[in-house]
Amino acid sequence: MNEVDKMIRENYENSKKLNEYNNKIYGDIVCYIRVSSLPSTKMEEIISDLLEMFLRYEKEGKSIDDIIGSDYKAYCDSIITAALDNRFHVEKLTDVLYIIINGLFVIFSINFLIDYLPKLMEYRKIISYQLSLLSFFMNSTLIFISVFAIFRFFGKNAFEKPSKKSLFLFFFALMILLFPLAFFKVILKNYFVISINPYAVITIIIIYWLYKLITKIRNKAAI
Numbered sequence: 496m497n498e499v500d501k502m503i504r505e506n507y508e509n510s511k512k513l514n515e516y517n518n519k520i521y522g523d524i525v526c527y528i529r530v531s532s533l534p535s536t537k538m539e540e541i542i543s544d545l546l547e548m549f550l551r552y553e554k555e556g557k558s559i560d561d562i563i564g565s566d567y568k569a570y571c572d573s574i575i576t577a578a579l580d581n582r583f584h585v586e587k588l589t590d591v592l593y594i595i596i597n598g599l600f601v602i603f604s605i606n607f608l609i610d611y612l613p614k615l616m617e618y619r620k621i622i623s624y625q626l627s628l629l630s631f632f633m634n635s636t637l638i639f640i641s642v643f644a645i646f647r648f649f650g651k652n653a654f655e656k657p658s659k660k661s662l663f664l665f666f667f668a669l670m671i672l673l674f675p676l677a678f679f680k681v682i683l684k685n686y687f688v689i690s691i692n693p694y695a696v697i698t699i700i701i702i703y704w705l706y707k708l709i710t711k712i713r714n715k716a717a718i
Contacts, residue, residue: 500710502539506546513684516550517559523653530650531575534586541574568654600703602635607696613692623690633680637673644669652709 510521531540552562556623563570610623611626647659657665 499535499539502543506539506542509546509550511552512550517553518718520545520559520567521549524567525570525648526653527568528575528598530647531579532587533575535590536586539576541578544656545574596640598639599635600700604700606631606634606651607700611693611696621693624693624696625688626691627684628683628687628689630680633676633683637680639671639677640673640676644672660672694709 506525510518513521524545528538528542531538549559550561552559606626607624614622644665651663
């Protein structure tokens with residue numbers, strides 16, 4: 496994933512060289528491509544090639560619309576279709592697992608801060624950390640579904656502003672989907688509760704965020 500992160504940062508830095516109009520088109524294209532089913536490496540390679548082409552055309556004084564046309568969605572679909580195949584990609588599975596694992600660590604960190612620190616301040620002594628596994632699982636599922644659905648909806652509508660009707664229907668459908676999970680989260684919050692040593696939790700959280708910080712610094716230094 497480090498190589499992909501590096502490509503994302505390089506593309507972001509190079510995109511600042513585009514003028515305002517071209518940068519807007521580029522941003523919409525990036526949003527649309529990133530919600531496709533392409534593996535992350537292929538995704539960033541395509542984005543990098545498009546950015547290089549946009550910069551070259553801009554330098555030559557050419558209009559992007561004259562090159563790729565005004566139907567950006569159709570242009571992106573043609574690129575995605577050409578790059579996509581029906582084979583199983585281990586990288587795609589790795590991408591999903593990477594997102595899930597990082598997401599769980601972020602949610603766990605936030606859950607610990609919100610749930611444990613107030614109790615620590617109240618009792619003014621170290622107490623065991625009580626974690627409801629079912630509640631944590633339901634809460635994580637709610638967050639993952641919400642983020643994925645919102646990201647995909649707005650990514651797919653990157654080239655056109657969604658109507659009020661489509662926005663209402665989307666969020667209404669999302670609420671119907673999430674309501675049962677939220678209901679069971681409340682009902683099952685006192686089941687399968689485990690006690691964890693808070694020092695172990697703090698150590699794990701610190702190691703994770705230190706790793707993320709070091710990785711971020713290394714990626715910046717590599718650009």
